[in-house]
Amino acid sequence: xxxxxxxxxxxxxxxxxxxxxxxxxxxxxxxxxxxxxxxxxxxxxxxxxxxxxxxxxxxxxxxxxxxxxxxxxxxxxxxxxxxxxxxxxxxxxxxxxxxxxxxxxxxxxxxxxxxxxxxxxxxxxxxxxxxxxxxxxxxxxxxxxxxxxxxxxxxxxxxxxxxxxxxxxxxxxxxxxxxxxxxxxxxxxxxxxxxxxxxxxxxxxxxxxxxxxxxxxxxxxxxxxxxxxxxxxxxxxxxxxxxxxxxxxxxxxxxxxxxxxxxxxxxxxxxxxxxxxxxxxxxxxxxxxxxxxxxxxxxxxxxxxxxxxxxxxxxxxxxxxxxxxxxxx
Numbered sequence: 441x442x443x444x445x446x447x448x449x450x451x452x453x454x455x456x457x458x459x460x461x462x463x464x465x466x467x468x469x470x471x472x473x474x475x476x477x478x479x480x481x482x483x484x485x486x487x488x489x490x491x492x493x494x495x496x497x498x499x500x501x502x503x504x505x506x507x508x509x510x511x512x513x514x515x516x517x518x519x520x521x522x523x524x525x526x527x528x529x530x531x532x533x534x535x536x537x538x539x540x541x542x543x544x545x546x547x548x549x550x551x552x553x554x555x556x557x558x559x560x561x562x563x564x565x566x567x568x569x570x571x572x573x574x575x576x577x578x579x580x581x582x583x584x585x586x587x588x589x590x591x592x593x594x595x596x597x598x599x600x601x602x603x604x605x606x607x608x609x610x611x612x613x614x615x616x617x618x619x620x621x622x623x624x625x626x627x628x629x630x631x632x633x634x635x636x637x638x639x640x641x642x643x644x645x646x647x648x649x650x651x652x653x654x655x656x657x658x659x660x661x662x663x664x665x666x667x668x669x670x671x672x673x674x675x676x677x678x679x680x681x682x683x684x685x686x687x688x689x690x691x692x693x694x695x696x697x698x699x700x701x702x703x704x705x706x707x708x709x710x711x712x713x714x715x716x717x718x719x720x721x722x723x724x725x726x727x728x729x730x731x732x733x734x735x736x737x738x739x740x741x742x743x744x745x746x747x748x749x750x751x752x753x754x755x756x757x758x759x760x761x762x763x764x765x766x767x768x769x
Contacts, residue, residue, distance in 0.1 A: 441737065445513035452508050460501045492760070499757035506750040510743040517737040528568045528727055529585055529626040531617035532558055535635040535665075536601055537576040537608050542636065544671035544689070545713050551601050553713045554634055554665055559596055561632075561720045562589060571620050574599050577607030577641045579616040585624065609642030610635055610692075614649035614660065614699070621658050629656070630705070630727055634663040638692040650699040659705040661723050664691040667711050 444450065540551035562570055569585040572595055583595045610633070617631040631653065639646050653660055666689040675685050697707040706726075710716035 441517040441519065443515055443517065443739070445515055445739075447512060449508060449512040452511075453505070456501070456504050456508055459504070460498070463498065463501055496757060496760040499753045499760075503750040503753040503757070506746045506753070510746040510750065512743075514742045514746070515739040516742050517739045519735065519737050527626055528565075528628040528630060529570075529621055529624040530565065530568055530630045530632060530727075531571045531573060531585070531620050532562075532596075533573045533575060533579070533613040533617055533631060533633040533635075534558060534596075534599070535576070535608065535613075535637065536574045536599065536604055537635075537637060538602065538606050539608075539636050539673065539687070540601060540665075542666065542671040542673050542687070542689075543684070544667040545665075545716075550636055550665050553716060555596060555599065557713070557716050557720055558634070559593055560717070561724060562593060562596070564724055569624075569626070571617075572596055572599075573613055573616050573620075574604060575609055575613035575616070577605035578609050579612040579642075580604060581616060581620060584620060607641030608635060608637035608639055610637075610639040610695070611644040611646040611649045612642035614646055614653060615644045618649060618653045618656060618658055622656050628727060629658040631658060631660045632663070632723060633660060633696075633699075634665055635696075636664065636666045636689070636691060638690050639695065646695055646699055647702070650702045654703045658703060659727075660700050660703045661705045661726075662696040662700045662707045663710055663716070663719055664693055664696055664707070665710045665716060666691055 534554060536551065540554070541549050543549050545553040566589070569587055570589075570592055571581065571585040572583040572592060573579050574582050582599060583592050586592055613633060613635075614631060617633075621629045621631070650660060669689060670686045671689050672684045673687055674682050677683050691709075693707065693709065700707040708719040708722070710719055
């Protein structure tokens, strides 16, 4: 952006231009004679004498024009935006138990689809602090609350199945998320829990953990992932060869619904990858971060080059007029 801080100074320009016109008429007046001194003028080719004189004659005029622009104080501005956010703190809890290997979300298994959808969700939440918990037989915080989305995405991408003792400790996952959020000063605190099973491990009951979440003002959005009926899970037989076994899909929807409603959240069921994407989009729309944007401009003065050029031109005029040309009026 460009502006003159004192644009009214530019009113002087017409007068300066008029002065230039007067100088022009005076210079080329028929009655005016031009006499040159011989000092140093011999160093300049004869056909340049007249042009050098003309240029020298107008140097003060050009310097005056530059000074007028300098007095108007030209400035270049750079715009900035300061974003003040009322952020949301979110803990993501992802089931990594062996049942997440089920292939009912073909061509990939439940875990890979859930991980990709979780990553897409993280990328949308630019202004929130987000943490990540992986759970199976117990829960482990893979990443505490952070605004470093690149680091978080890398941690989620690197999370593997079978890295935690098998089982489904839903209560422990919620309790770990609550522990990570209990000291949060954010106005909104959320746990997003994704699982495909029934709570069968851990020392903390899911409802007990949910009551604690409610007391601390933490909402729980739970997602049950898996088709209805049966799903194929790859297993190795006695000979080390991979076979596929059909197992029933067991999700404790009643528990997950109660846990969510108790805390002011919601329960969702994802039976395919598109449904899971829709669920995350719904959660994203339900928990929007408020952003206040303040725009301001930093202005930098640019009159120094104009003023310096004007002074150089005046010096050049004095030097050429009095030393090189020695014009005799």
